[in-house]
Amino acid sequence: MSQQAKSLFKKVWDAHCIRELPSGQTQLLIGTHLIHEVTSPQAFAMLRELGLPVRFPQRTFATVDHIIPTDDQSRPLADDLAEAMMSELERNCRDYDIQFFGPETGAQGIVHVIGPELGLTQPGMTIACGDSHTSTHGAFGAIAFGIGTSQVRDLLATQSMGIAPLQVRRIEVTGQLARGVFAKDVILAIIRKLGVNGGVGYAYEYAGPVIDAMSIEERMTVCNMSIEGGARCGYVNPDEKTIEYLRGRRYTPDDADFAGKAEGWLSMASDPGCEYDDVVELDGSAIEPSITWGIHPGHNLGVSEQIPTPNGVPDDERAGVEEALEYMDFAPGASIAGTPIDVAFIGSCTNGRISDLREAAKIAQTGKVRDGVRALVVPGSMAVREEAEAEGLHEIFRAAGFQWREPGCSMCLAMNPDKLQGREVCASSSNRNFKGRQGSPSGRTLLMSPAMVAAAAIAGEVVDVRKIQ
Numbered sequence: 411m412s413q414q415a416k417s418l419f420k421k422v423w424d425a426h427c428i429r430e431l432p433s434g435q436t437q438l439l440i441g442t443h444l445i446h447e448v449t450s451p452q453a454f455a456m457l458r459e460l461g462l463p464v465r466f467p468q469r470t471f472a473t474v475d476h477i478i479p480t481d482d483q484s485r486p487l488a489d490d491l492a493e494a495m496m497s498e499l500e501r502n503c504r505d506y507d508i509q510f511f512g513p514e515t516g517a518q519g520i521v522h523v524i525g526p527e528l529g530l531t532q533p534g535m536t537i538a539c540g541d542s543h544t545s546t547h548g549a550f551g552a553i554a555f556g557i558g559t560s561q562v563r564d565l566l567a568t569q570s571m572g573i574a575p576l577q578v579r580r581i582e583v584t585g586q587l588a589r590g591v592f593a594k595d596v597i598l599a600i601i602r603k604l605g606v607n608g609g610v611g612y613a614y615e616y617a618g619p620v621i622d623a624m625s626i627e628e629r630m631t632v633c634n635m636s637i638e639g640g641a642r643c644g645y646v647n648p649d650e651k652t653i654e655y656l657r658g659r660r661y662t663p664d665d666a667d668f669a670g671k672a673e674g675w676l677s678m679a680s681d682p683g684c685e686y687d688d689v690v691e692l693d694g695s696a697i698e699p700s701i702t703w704g705i706h707p708g709h710n711l712g713v714s715e716q717i718p719t720p721n722g723v724p725d726d727e728r729a730g731v732e733e734a735l736e737y738m739d740f741a742p743g744a745s746i747a748g749t750p751i752d753v754a755f756i757g758s759c760t761n762g763r764i765s766d767l768r769e770a771a772k773i774a775q776t777g778k779v780r781d782g783v784r785a786l787v788v789p790g791s792m793a794v795r796e797e798a799e800a801e802g803l804h805e806i807f808r809a810a811g812f813q814w815r816e817p818g819c820s821m822c823l824a825m826n827p828d829k830l831q832g833r834e835v836c837a838s839s840s841n842r843n844f845k846g847r848q849g850s851p852s853g854r855t856l857l858m859s860p861a862m863v864a865a866a867a868i869a870g871e872v873v874d875v876r877k878i879q
């Protein structure tokens with residue numbers, strides 16, 4: 411009897427299902443739990459209160475990313491609260507025997523950058539972390555969920571969590587990306603097409619020739635922003651690129667066992683002919699370098715387009731467009747190209763990897779940061795920083811007038827000293843352009859690819875990177 415064809419999502423879900431709960435949720439076994447300093451302290455406090463141990467400390471890994479400064483990381487940290495949070499994480503990891511990738515290990519970085527880099531993220535796994543952008547790990551064919559503090563507690567105590575079943579939408583990106591168009595532009599185009607709530611109740615499976623042609627790091631950028639489209643998680647089926655990326659990583663099997671493991675990983679890919687709850691197609695050849703103009707990632711357009719007018723959008727979008735135009739203080743109908751910027755930020759778990767820095771450096775070497783623009787490059791991890799420095803990228807950035815920083819989340823969320831001031835406009839390679847996201851309650855964020863950020867830093871305004879390359 412032939413086995414029923416299944417999607418990767420279904421295979422992983424079935425393999426990790428412990429039981430159906432009376433609530434209708436599934437109790438799912440989680441293979442790897444990643445923790446950091448912001449969402450774990452209360453969870454550990456609850457464990458202590460209940461007198462519970464961490465069920466599988468060897469499946470739990472910690473780093474510090476949100477609060478860590480990117481200029482001077484010497485201890486004690488200058489900010490008392492940041493020092494207290496980091497010390498608390500260190501204490502919890504010590505007390506519960508959890509591996510902590512602090513700066514002294516040389517492996518510190520943003521949790522979604524170091525997981526893959528260490529080989530902790532593998533195909534067919536379930537992964538969870540108290541951070542929204544855990545979907546990043548789906549680039550390897552893992553099913554990865556961002557969770558809240560009470561789920562962090564549950565996971566520490568039981569290595570499992572309750573979660574409602576999801577539908578699966580396959581998103582096929584056809585054609586071929588044009589020069590100057592990157593993974594960031596692809597995911598912005600997907601979110602623009604399907605909406606910021608379009609993915610609610612879904613896992614997104616990204617597929618098609620454009621996704622197939624992407625590097626693993628580019629796939630991470632796409633999966634990272636699944637959550638911005640409302641999806642609970644997003645993934646790409648593992649292929650030979652996935653296997654090659656994982657070969658020789660610290661937590662992947664050594665040579666003797668690798669081939670067998672790789673075969674198992676590849677078998678997790680969605681079966682041909684499996685059923686999806688929905689299938690959507692997008693023409694990748696038509697995607698332009700994209701920029702957000704409003705207050706959520708769905709408010710984005712191509713660099714040759716104009717900012718919408720309230721009358722030009724469907725009725726149910728009008729109020730949102732009016733609110734965004736007022737907050738951003740942008741003229742309806744104006745071109746997005748030419749919008750002046752004050753700050754340029756290259757980094758984050760969306761676009762702080764080595765390939766992102768390489769693309770940005772290609773643009774940075776064509777000029778100097780415009781007078782009056784503050785420009786920061788923040789590597790996603792110590793390993794990324796080291797690799798970039800070995801290639802001399804830091805010198806290219808510095809020569810162009812960018813600040814070269816230590817790894818961390820930095821201005822993506824501005825829980826450290828890297829913040830916008832007042833109404834500053836920031837060209838940013840991060841993933842959220844919500845009101846006040848970058849540290850100033852009235853600051854304004856324009857999301858775009860790292861190459862577009864570098865181009866904006868040099869021009870002092872939004873420009874089409876294709877005119878520079």
Ligand code: SF4
Nearest residue numbers: 543758759819822823
């Ligand atoms: S870089 Fe931003 S989105 Fe990513 S983990 Fe840090 S704060 Fe969250």
